[in-house]
Amino acid sequence: MITGGKKWGDRGFYVLPTVFAKVDENSTLAREEIIGPITKIIRFETMEDLLEKTSIKHSLLPTAIMTRDVDKVNHMAKKLRYGSIWVNHNSHTQPKLPEFSTI
Numbered sequence: 001m002i003t004g005g006k007k008w009g010d011r012g013f014y015v016l017p018t019v020f021a022k023v024d025e026n027s028t029l030a031r032e033e034i035i036g037p038i039t040k041i042i043r044f045e046t047m048e049d050l051l052e053k054t055s056i057k058h059s060l061l062p063t064a065i066m067t068r069d070v071d072k073v074n075h076m077a078k079k080l081r082y083g084s085i086w087v088n089h090n091s092h093t094q095p096k097l098p099e100f101s102t103i
Helices: 047-054 070-079
Strands: 018-020 038-040 062-065 084-087
Touching: 047 070, 062 070, 070 084
Parallel strands: 018 038, 062 084
Antiparallel strands: none
16 A cells, blocks of 8 residues: 555545555455545556456446557557546546546
8 A cells, every 4th residue: 555545534434545556466456346535556567468467357447547658558448348448547527536536
């Protein structure tokens, strides 16, 4: 965990925005949906590695890809199976949540 993970406020079940890095793509954290201001960072060495490991499961959830090679990611986005894909950006459909949230 890079940051966050602490309770926010005195009531309810709210947590501060949390970022997990070096997440194993086979872990429960990587595979399960988390409802909240949580970001999981999974690194891949090659585009082929990313496609192989993420295309196993079809997901209606959104995902975001951050890369310097936009030409390659356009090709990849057609092969990934997610509800929506943001490239070098994220969703602004939840304006009350932190910018990095991908809910």
